[in-house]
Amino acid sequence: MEHIVILGNGISGITAARHIRKRSDKKITVISAESDYFFSRTALMYVYMGHMKWDHLKPYEDWFWEKNRIDLKNGWVQQIDFSEKTLHFKNGDKLNYDKLILATGSIPNKFGWEGEDLNGVQGLVSKQDLELLEKNTKNCKKAVIIGGGLIGVELAEMLRTRNIEVTMLVREKAFWHSVLPFEDANMISEHIKSNGVDLRTVTELDKIIPDEHGKVSSIITKTGEQIDCQLVGLCAGVRPNIDFLKDSDLAINKGILVNSYLETNIPDVYAIGDCAEQQEAIDQRKPVEAVWYTGRMMGETLALTLTGEKSQYNPGNWFNSAKFFDIEYQTYGWVWPRPKENEQHFHWQHEDNTKAITISFDKKTKLFLGINSFGIRMRHEVLDRWLTEEREINYVLANLKQANFDPEFYARHEAKIFEGFKKNLQNA
Amino acid sequence: MSNIEHNMSITGDAPKSISTTQKIASAVGLSGLLILVLAIANFNFPNKSLFLSLSLGMISLGTVIFSVDAYWGKHAGIKNDGVWFKSLSGKGFWAWILGIGLTLFYVVLYWFPQYLGLNSEGANTGIIALFDPLSKFINGGPASQWFVYGSLYTVAIWIFGFKFILKYRHNRYEIIRTCSVMFFQLGFAFLIPEILARLNKPYFAPATIWPLNYDLFAGYRLDSFLSAGNLGVAMLIFGIVSIFVITPILTYKYGKRWYCSWVCGCGGLAETAGDPFRQLSDKSQKAWKIERWVIHSVLVFVTVMTIAVVYSYLGENSDRFWLTKDVFLWGSAGFLTLLFALIIIFKRDQIQKDAKYGAIGYLVVILAIIGINYFSGNWNIFFFPAYKLREWYGFLIGAAFSGVIGVGFYPIFGSRVWCRFGCPMAAILGMQQKLFSKFRITTNGGQCISCGNCSAYCEMGIDVRAYAQKGQNIVRSSCVGCGICSAVCPRGVLKLENGKTEGRINENEVLLGNDVDLLDLLNQKSN
Ligand SMILES: Cc1cc2nc3c(=O)[nH]c(=O)nc-3n(C[C@H](O)[C@H](O)[C@H](O)COP(=O)(O)OP(=O)(O)OC[C@H]3O[C@@H](n4cnc5c(N)ncnc54)[C@H](O)[C@@H]3O)c2cc1C
Ligand code: SF4
Ligand code: SF4
Numbered sequence: 001m002e003h004i005v006i007l008g009n010g011i012s013g014i015t016a017a018r019h020i021r022k023r024s025d026k027k028i029t030v031i032s033a034e035s036d037y038f039f040s041r042t043a044l045m046y047v048y049m050g051h052m053k054w055d056h057l058k059p060y061e062d063w064f065w066e067k068n069r070i071d072l073k074n075g076w077v078q079q080i081d082f083s084e085k086t087l088h089f090k091n092g093d094k095l096n097y098d099k100l101i102l103a104t105g106s107i108p109n110k111f112g113w114e115g116e117d118l119n120g121v122q123g124l125v126s127k128q129d130l131e132l133l134e135k136n137t138k139n140c141k142k143a144v145i146i147g148g149g150l151i152g153v154e155l156a157e158m159l160r161t162r163n164i165e166v167t168m169l170v171r172e173k174a175f176w177h178s179v180l181p182f183e184d185a186n187m188i189s190e191h192i193k194s195n196g197v198d199l200r201t202v203t204e205l206d207k208i209i210p211d212e213h214g215k216v217s218s219i220i221t222k223t224g225e226q227i228d229c230q231l232v233g234l235c236a237g238v239r240p241n242i243d244f245l246k247d248s249d250l251a252i253n254k255g256i257l258v259n260s261y262l263e264t265n266i267p268d269v270y271a272i273g274d275c276a277e278q279q280e281a282i283d284q285r286k287p288v289e290a291v292w293y294t295g296r297m298m299g300e301t302l303a304l305t306l307t308g309e310k311s312q313y314n315p316g317n318w319f320n321s322a323k324f325f326d327i328e329y330q331t332y333g334w335v336w337p338r339p340k341e342n343e344q345h346f347h348w349q350h351e352d353n354t355k356a357i358t359i360s361f362d363k364k365t366k367l368f369l370g371i372n373s374f375g376i377r378m379r380h381e382v383l384d385r386w387l388t389e390e391r392e393i394n395y396v397l398a399n400l401k402q403a404n405f406d407p408e409f410y411a412r413h414e415a416k417i418f419e420g421f422k423k424n425l426q427n428a
Numbered sequence: 429m430s431n432i433e434h435n436m437s438i439t440g441d442a443p444k445s446i447s448t449t450q451k452i453a454s455a456v457g458l459s460g461l462l463i464l465v466l467a468i469a470n471f472n473f474p475n476k477s478l479f480l481s482l483s484l485g486m487i488s489l490g491t492v493i494f495s496v497d498a499y500w501g502k503h504a505g506i507k508n509d510g511v512w513f514k515s516l517s518g519k520g521f522w523a524w525i526l527g528i529g530l531t532l533f534y535v536v537l538y539w540f541p542q543y544l545g546l547n548s549e550g551a552n553t554g555i556i557a558l559f560d561p562l563s564k565f566i567n568g569g570p571a572s573q574w575f576v577y578g579s580l581y582t583v584a585i586w587i588f589g590f591k592f593i594l595k596y597r598h599n600r601y602e603i604i605r606t607c608s609v610m611f612f613q614l615g616f617a618f619l620i621p622e623i624l625a626r627l628n629k630p631y632f633a634p635a636t637i638w639p640l641n642y643d644l645f646a647g648y649r650l651d652s653f654l655s656a657g658n659l660g661v662a663m664l665i666f667g668i669v670s671i672f673v674i675t676p677i678l679t680y681k682y683g684k685r686w687y688c689s690w691v692c693g694c695g696g697l698a699e700t701a702g703d704p705f706r707q708l709s710d711k712s713q714k715a716w717k718i719e720r721w722v723i724h725s726v727l728v729f730v731t732v733m734t735i736a737v738v739y740s741y742l743g744e745n746s747d748r749f750w751l752t753k754d755v756f757l758w759g760s761a762g763f764l765t766l767l768f769a770l771i772i773i774f775k776r777d778q779i780q781k782d783a784k785y786g787a788i789g790y791l792v793v794i795l796a797i798i799g800i801n802y803f804s805g806n807w808n809i810f811f812f813p814a815y816k817l818r819e820w821y822g823f824l825i826g827a828a829f830s831g832v833i834g835v836g837f838y839p840i841f842g843s844r845v846w847c848r849f850g851c852p853m854a855a856i857l858g859m860q861q862k863l864f865s866k867f868r869i870t871t872n873g874g875q876c877i878s879c880g881n882c883s884a885y886c887e888m889g890i891d892v893r894a895y896a897q898k899g900q901n902i903v904r905s906s907c908v909g910c911g912i913c914s915a916v917c918p919r920g921v922l923k924l925e926n927g928k929t930e931g932r933i934n935e936n937e938v939l940l941g942n943d944v945d946l947l948d949l950l951n952q953k954s955n
Contacts, residue, residue, distance in 0.1 A: 052884045056884045141440070377923070
């Protein structure tokens with residue numbers, strides 16, 4: 001029986017395993033050094049905040065794996081012998097494969113800052129990071145978060161539930177302005193501040209200063225300002241977790257290079273999820289996409305290929321979501337932070353500053369390109385359809401009600417949005 | 429040293445303690461409660477009206493201050509910080525203390541009301557006497573243990589309802605729904621029956637429907653309806669219409685939530701006072717299996733019991749009614765058989781295998797019992813006297829299950845144990861919700877991140893995530909439509925909706941977002 005070995009028990013590896021099992025009888029082994037069972041990385045914050053316990057993070061009960069004949073192995077793979085098709089574990093174990101799926105995920109970015117390896121300096125990606133955070137925040141009064149991405153704002157929220165003062169350094173002139181148009185980014189920045197976070201825009205880290213025990217005691221910004229703290233959260237993005245593959249025949253760049261079939265340069269070896277890098281650009285997507293959904297889609301696609309239906313990775317319209325403290329965010333299609341050529345934005349914001357939408361459309365053709373929605377839930381199916389059908393902005397605005405996904409009885413804003421758009425056009 | 433420092437520091441600690449204001453508020457509320465405890469201990473308060481007002485006032489005031497401090501002035505949004513760290517909501521020491529306390533209260537209430545001050549001869553004493561002034565004011569007579577219980581129950585739904593509304597004030601669905609349960613509890617469950625009593629009319633709580641109201645067809649109730657003229661007959665008719673007409677129509681349009689989380693008093697208490705405990709429900713598949721067997725067994729029990737009770741009632745009054753024993757018995761058997769047959773014929777795809785076998789099994793048992801009794805010439809009973817069956821039901825289900833376990837164990841098993849495992853009304857509504865209803869929880873395409881908040885906070889122990897992460901709608905008989913899964917979802921994935929019945933249960937093989945033509949592929953395969 002063919003033995004498929006999956007390195008990494010995150011969403012991409014597990015999705016692949018489940019779908020291979022659904023469609024075939026192959027032997028499947030899933031390996032991870034992080035946790036015995038698959039858990040939701042996206043929900044790490046809720047354990048720290050006391051919303052859930054660790055067990056709640058496991059989407060499948062423990063009996064699920066044995067029942068579905070998916071073997072789980074906890075261990076760190078140190079080296080892979082691709083010619084012998086053998087994995088070498090840190091503890092000396094070996095495991096042979098017929099097909100290998102690399103789904104090794106991400107690790108936090110470090111940029112060679114002075115003091116980045118001190119005690120009390122950490123990222124937030126793994127279960128171990130969460131445990132470390134629990135240790136590092138005992139007696140912690142003040143923390144500095146470097147970088148303002150999605151993990152940064154989650155870390156800020158987590159620390160605020162424990163009354164820890166938080167300063168957040170971001171490079172741009174507003175939070176996540178590298179992704180969000182300024183008006184969106186600005187509204188979220190204000191919301192973050194209103195939750196007691198000292199958000200410093202256009203501020204970068206210079207170095208981290210230790211105390212006499214080798215623990216962090218302060219940081220210094222590029223402008224020379226010193227901020228005392230007992231914790232530094234490194235949240236300046238993540239990168240593929242592929243260091244252990246560096247000295248092998250596997251073609252890697254930022255991540256493991258794959259073609260549209262998710263094949264690497266080595267036969268019978270595939271890469272999916274955060275660790276994979278597309279050789280050829282897919283639509284306007286980044287070559288490495290470290291999000292939950294893409295990992296899941298890659299897992300589904302590869303499972304087809306490995307069970308006899310060779311399939312290209314063909315993600316549809318881009319979508320994503322997040323939550324900034326109390327404001328939910330959803331996005332469909334493309335809304336660039338600085339409008340591209342021919343791209344125009346229409347922004348509407350509720351007077352309470354917790355709800356907003358930004359719609360992007362083509363200046364000339366009036367085609368709807370994408371939407372950012374804050375504090376208003378949108379229907380994925382409807383917006384996905386409009387994007388595929390290449391609807392015009394007027395159609396989208398006139399039918400926005402259909403796309404609303406807020407709970408029943410919620411106040412509706414479509415009329416105001418429509419009005420705002422008309423006014424906006426007159427002014428323009 | 430560092431250890432001590434840690435204990436004393438206010439930062440870095442898990443959010444499990446409560447603020448000073450909340451402590452003071454708790455003290456106020458507990459003082460109010462102390463008056464009740466003293467009353468139970470037979471302390472004879474001089475001015476009962478004053479002390480009762482003081483007690484209920486302080487309990488309410490304490491809860492209001494606590495809620496305002498906890499939620500007002502903070503951003504509206506999900507407020508679950510520290511839920512699992514806190515002793516009371518995280519199954520810690522205080523949870524057990526509260527659980528044991530509540531359980532004891534129920535045991536005394538149901539089986540030893542004399543300890544509350546109910547005296548078979550002479551005036552009330554103890555806590556029941558404390559409520560005499562209120563009872564006299566509302567229904568004109570002295571209080572009973574049920575009056576005390578009903579008053580406290582109503583107060584609880586109102587003050588914890590207030591807390592709930594503050595907590596979920598960003599969510600209009602939750603606000604409106606909570607106002608509704610508060611209204612129905614006060615008006616329909618508490619005041620109307622009391623006022624009817626004052627007017628010397630039969631006891632009737634219009635929103636408590638058979639089989640939750642298992643006594644509706646008991647002989648003494650039938651007597652009281654039939655001896656109360658047109659009003660009594662109207663009540664009886666309303667009771668029957670509720671079961672066979674109102675309930676199916678509303679459940680078809682809105683799902684069982686119209687009752688379970690908008691009207692029902694048991695649900696009302698669970699949603700308000702029980703809210704801090706909703707996350708404790710067991711989400712395992714095993715629990716789901718047990719749930720299906722237990723709740724449907726209760727339903728069979730109540731059905732058999734009711735048929736028996738009515739049957740024997742008709743026996744004693746055969747000349748008074750057109751409805752004779754025979755007609756009733758065979759009518760019931762025929763009705764049940766027809767119902768089962770229709771379900772099995774038209775909805776067999778939607779019923780799980782074991783549920784199907786269970787249903788058939790139950791039907792056979794019921795018919796067998798009816799048959800055996802009938803043909804054995806055992807005319808007025810089902811093996812033993814019908815009233816015995818009713819007594820046993822009242823003891824096991826009405827008291828022990830719904831009260832002692834259902835509410836007493838809130839802090840241990842979660843707030844909807846009764847609704848999930850025991851309530852026969854929920855079982856009926858649930859079957860209908862699953863098979864004939866427009867209600868579902870829609871899953872938003874591929875947006876689920878499998879975080880687990882929805883499952884964790886589902887009081888009915890539904891593993892909502894299991895559906896959401898597959899892009900599947902949630903159509904579960906046990907869902908009471910509380911809307912909390914939708915509220916806590918950080919990615920806006922879930923929406924409670926009433927819509928077309930076609931496509932209600934979608935079996936997406938591929939999640940939205942991935943443009944693989946897998947659906948075509950699968951269709952080809954299955955052809
Ligand atoms: C805090 C946080 C919040 C997030 N929130 C969101 C969100 O809201 N929405 C969203 O779309 N995305 C979110 N993400 C990103 C998302 O979680 C990731 O994109 C996704 O988990 C990646 O899955 P994966 O399967 O590629 O890898 P991973 O989940 O990272 O799994 C890889 C596994 O492989 C193991 N492994 C790697 N190398 C080895 C080895 N040599 N030997 C043994 N085991 C090994 C690792 O230990 C790890 O367990 C979040 C990420 C974080 C950290
Ligand atoms: S599934 Fe959602 S709406 Fe239904 S009972 Fe559970 S939490 Fe409430
Ligand atoms: S809460 Fe929302 S995102 Fe989280 S598992 Fe449930 S449906 Fe998915």
